[in-house]
Amino acid sequence: MMTSNLQQTMLSAIETELKNQVARLDQAHTKPFQEMLTYHMGWTGEGAGSNATGKRIRPLITLLSTASINRNEQDNKGNEINWLHAVSAASAIELIHNFSLVHDDIQDNSELRRGRKTVWTKWGQPMAINAGDALFVIAYQSILDLSKHYPSDMVVQASQILSEVCLKLTQGQYLDMAYENRHDLSIEDYWHVIGGKTASLLSACTHIGSLLGYAKPEIVEAYRLFGYHVGLAFQVQDDVLGIWGDEAVTGKSAASDLVEGKNSLPVLFALEKNGEFAKRWKQSPIKPEEVNEIANLLEKEGAKEYAEKISAEQTQKAMSFAEQAKPDGEAGQLLLGLANMLLKRNQ
Numbered sequence: 099m100m101t102s103n104l105q106q107t108m109l110s111a112i113e114t115e116l117k118n119q120v121a122r123l124d125q126a127h128t129k130p131f132q133e134m135l136t137y138h139m140g141w142t143g144e145g146a147g148s149n150a151t152g153k154r155i156r157p158l159i160t161l162l163s164t165a166s167i168n169r170n171e172q173d174n175k176g177n178e179i180n181w182l183h184a185v186s187a188a189s190a191i192e193l194i195h196n197f198s199l200v201h202d203d204i205q206d207n208s209e210l211r212r213g214r215k216t217v218w219t220k221w222g223q224p225m226a227i228n229a230g231d232a233l234f235v236i237a238y239q240s241i242l243d244l245s246k247h248y249p250s251d252m253v254v255q256a257s258q259i260l261s262e263v264c265l266k267l268t269q270g271q272y273l274d275m276a277y278e279n280r281h282d283l284s285i286e287d288y289w290h291v292i293g294g295k296t297a298s299l300l301s302a303c304t305h306i307g308s309l310l311g312y313a314k315p316e317i318v319e320a321y322r323l324f325g326y327h328v329g330l331a332f333q334v335q336d337d338v339l340g341i342w343g344d345e346a347v348t349g350k351s352a353a354s355d356l357v358e359g360k361n362s363l364p365v366l367f368a369l370e371k372n373g374e375f376a377k378r379w380k381q382s383p384i385k386p387e388e389v390n391e392i393a394n395l396l397e398k399e400g401a402k403e404y405a406e407k408i409s410a411e412q413t414q415k416a417m418s419f420a421e422q423a424k425p426d427g428e429a430g431q432l433l434l435g436l437a438n439m440l441l442k443r444n445q
Contacts, residue, residue, distance in 0.1 A: 112188055134217055167308060301325040363408065
């Protein structure tokens with residue numbers, strides 16, 4: 099990910115804030131507990147570094163949303179925009195994201211994340227559940243730190259947005275787990291899953307970010323919907339890459355989604371067609387040696403073309419809301435560039 103000076107400054111501020119927030123556990127009797135969090139965040143332990151931390155895309159989108167509010171679209175109270183004042187909210191969103199990852203790894207029985215052992219693999223499931231809970235609580239302590247720079251009503255509103263998103267995350271995760279091994283799902287069911295698991299958190303980034311930029315309500319709503327549809331388009335594209343992507347480029351096995359029986363959009367489309375793919379899918383789990391054949395069958399039945407069309411439609415919706423939001427200046431260009439990067443990953 100290419101970085102400008104502003105982007106790099108924001109990323110540095112985000113990392114500093116995250117470390118400050120997690121340092122709440124920096125006490126003699128909880129040092130080993132804090133280590134679980136610093137390990138998961140990618141700061142300590144074997145393999146620590148930029149590859150382990152991830153790209154911090156969500157908090158970056160939050161700060162870029164704050165900084166990109168067009169001055170002509172601000173409220174009438176003359177509030178100055180200072181994106182640094184919003185960094186504790188950006189930190190809160192990243193901590194919520196990481197809380198969900200710690201718990202997802204347990205629920206999915208995943209032993210590796212970004213090439214490193216997951217927290218539950220190193221310390222056991224009970225400890226990992228507690229570590230995820232700690233990230234969740236610290237996220238709320240982080241967003242309440244907005245009170246240093248923002249009026250109480252805005253802090254409450256930002257906290258409410260985060261709470262609503264957390265509930266949507268759990269709803270999406272519930273549906274994802276409840277729908278495993280079911281063959282009667284519809285495409286409508288799919289939107290409920292990814293709306294909760296993927297799109298809700300990205301919409302929170304642009305929603306909270308624009309709110310903290312003192313944007314007018316209609317502009318805040320445009321930013322929210324921009325983030326939401328970016329999230330939907332991103333997940334649909336991820337489904338396509340999960341079956342037909344170049345593993346060397348994406349870093350993700352193109353076999354795993356089919357072997358794991360994931361109810362992705364291409365799969366649900368083909369199941370609704372009830373052709374040869376649906377017949378094979380319902381018989382028994384897909385074996386690794388069958389993946390190429392099954393992927394070709396899916397493509398032949400039009401699943402890839404359909405998913406790519408839906409991704410393009412969601413991308414267009416996202417861009418139409420971006421036009422309404424009118425992100426401004428260097429931050430606006432960076433925000434749109436970051437969204438473009440997410441939506442046009444190499445296949």
